[in-house]
Amino acid sequence: MKKINMIMMGLMLGASSLYAQPGSVQKLAKSVFTLTTFNQKGDIIASTQGVFIDNKGTAISTFKPFVGAVKASVVDASGKSIPVEAIMGADELYDVAKFRINASTVAAPIATKESAAGDKVWLVPYSIKKPAYQQEDISSVEKFKTTYNYYIFSNSAPENAVGCPFANKNGQVIGLMHSNGQVTAIDANYAKQLKVTGLSSLDAALRETTIRTALPDTENEAMTMMTLKKGQTTADVYAKYSDEFISKFPTSAFGYKEKAAYLTDKAEYDAAAKLMEEGIKKSAAKDEAHSNYADLIYQKIIYKGDSVYKDWTLDKAIAEAQKAYEIKAQPIYRHQEAQINFVKGEYQKAYDTFMDLTNTSLLSGELYFEAAQAKKNLKAPAKEIEVLLDSAVSVGSKTGMVANYYLARGEFLKEQGEFRRAIQDYNMYDSIARPVSPAFFYTRYQCETKLRMWQPALLDIARTCYLAPKEPTYFAEWASLDLRVKRYDEGISAATHCIELAPEYADGYLLLGLLQKEKGNKEEAIKNLKKAQELGDSRAGEYLKKVK
Structure with missing residues (x-):
């Protein structure tokens, strides 16, 4: 009988421990x-706990486990x-951290009133069965960011409870452990109010994880983030x-175009067309939707041709741009039509529109540049093209967008044999544009050699x-x-490097042989000139006769 009494007492003590916390706290579990x-290989990086704060899958937890992660998953109280x-x-x-999952969840209420030092709260651990609640007394409370609370406890808690919520007697979450x-x-x-903005992709913390950042809740901010x-x-x-x-x-027309562009890149043209038609129906700005469709077709044809998907033609792109202009007479839609006509x-139709648009709010250097390209294709006199450039x-100088037009005019002048004037434009481009490509320095080098400007030519080919x-x-x-300028040692070095890069490139051996000839190294010169001849250079034979 005594043994039975002892067992009953033990059960009563266990029951009193289980129900020491209020029922509202139990519901929080x-x-x-x-x-x-997880990392890229699928290995576990870390585990933590957290709590859902609404019924739509929004959750808060610690952030540290997300560092270096490419994916993550939660296991809820049902397993x-x-x-x-x-x-x-x-x-x-x-x-x-605040994040979301795509599921319905049981929301935990967040405390609207702060707890004070001396208050009793409960640590609510994760458990599929019966959580081992732990009662704690708040030792002290400190403020951070003016209004938020940092709770400090005097007792210890299991390390594996990090991220678990502390709840007050009303079953409201006061903080994460x-x-x-x-x-x-x-x-x-504080965790609940965390949010993203259009510039969050630049946030140092969020850049430490490759798990996708959610879009902001305002359209403009979301567009900024996506850009x-x-x-x-x-x-x-x-x-x-x-x-x-x-x-x-x-x-918003923006999202439909972005997704349709993705589908187009995957050659899922029917799906892309269907999505754009849906976007036209649903978008508030119908003109933008039609213009976006015109641009999608235009870009696809430029990069992939019009034979891949017969329903998308330049005529259809023009029709979409015209519909946009009919809805809202913006010059940008006429510009779009002109570009498609080009x-x-x-070319004549495109040129006429480009020039008409110079009398609108769309006035820019680009319009004159495009008009020049149209004139060039119309075989117009060089002077007409030059005037447009x-x-x-x-105009570009007045708007601060001039670098590319100096480059374009320089290239045109080079084609006309106006090398000195071309160099002047190239120099202006070089003083403005950054970064500058090796092709640019090579082009200027060609003009400089035409004018026997050896010193700047050497500098530009070195930069190239x-x-x-x-x-x-x-x-x-x-x-x-x-x-040409008798820098034989430097030339031998350049030719040798050329051969190292391309062992089957005849020019490298030809030049190396000629440079060695000038240095008086007849044996090596013959060897390299013969190699150039073997690789098919017809000039090498004549040079060999002169060496011998």
């Missing part, structure tokens, strides 16, 4: 989850594993941004080779110039 993050869809905000300093030598909690309200993300992420990840944008802003070969430079160190033809040019 259904909102707690574990989070696990179901769900992948993390996107991060909605993060603060590396306070080690908190951290352990930095002592048990602390970061205000749950920045376009060059930072893969096409498949960017497509997810497009899907989210369409979901968030179904009446690609179509309707002069206008491009003049520096910027394109694996291009053998540039080193051959350098060796050739060194030969």
Whole structure:
């Protein structure tokens, strides 16, 4: 009988421990989850806990496990594993993150009133069965960022409880547990208010993880983020941004075009066309939707031709641009039509429109430049083309967008044999543009050699080779110039490097042989000239006769 009494007492003590916390705290356990993050190889990086704060899959937890992660998943209180869809905000300093999963969740209420030192709270751990709640007394409370609370506890807690919520007697989450030598909690309200902006892709913390960042809640901010993300992420990840944008802003034309462009790149033209038609129906700005469709077709034809998808033609692109202009008479839509006409070969029609647009708010150097290209294709006199390029430079100088027009005029003057004037424009371009390509320095070098401007020519061919160190033809040019100005040692070095880059390139051996001939190294010169002859250089034979 005594043994039975002892067993009953033990059961009663266990029951009293289980129900020591209020019922509202017990309910909170259904909102707690574990989070696990993974690297590129699929290996586990770290695990933590967290809590759902609404019924749409929004959650808060610690941020540290996300560092270096390419994917993550949560396991909820029912044991179901769900992948993390996107991060909605993060603060590396306070080690908190907000993210979402694509699932319905049990929301935990966040405390609206702060707890004070001496208050009793409960640590709610993750458990599929019966959580081992731990009661704690708040030792002290400190403020951070003016309004948020940093709770400090005197007792210890298990390390594997990091990220678990602390709840007050009403079952409201006051903070997430951290352990930095002592048990602390970061205000749950701070984690809840985390958000992303259009510039969040530049945020140092969010750049430490490759898990996708959620889009901001305003259209302009979301567009800014997508514009920045376009060059930072893969096409498949960017497509997810497009899907989210369409979901968030179904009446904006932007998302439909971005997703359709992705589908077009994958040659899923029917799907892209269907999506653009849907965008036209749903978009509030119908003119933008039609213009976007025109641009999508235009870009596709430029890069892939019009034979791949018969339904998309330049005529259809023009029709879409015209519809945009009919809805809203913006000069940009006429400009779009003119550009398509140019690609179509309707140069006179394109030229007329470009020139008409110079009398509108769209006036820019680009219009005169495009008009010059149209005139060039119409075989117009050189003077007419030059006048248009002069206008491009003049207008561009006033708008601060002039570099490319100096370059274009320089190239035109070079074609006309006006090398000195071309160099003047190239020098202006060089003083403005950054970065400058090796092709530019090579082009200016060609003009300088025509005018026997040896010193600047040597500098430009050296810059060319520096910027394109694996291009053998540039080193051959350098060796050739060194030969002309009697810099034989430097030329031998350039020709030798040319051969190292391209062992089957005859020019390298020819130039090396000629340079060695000038240095008096007859034996090596004959050897390299013969090699050039073997590689098919017809000039090598004549030079060999002179050496022998």
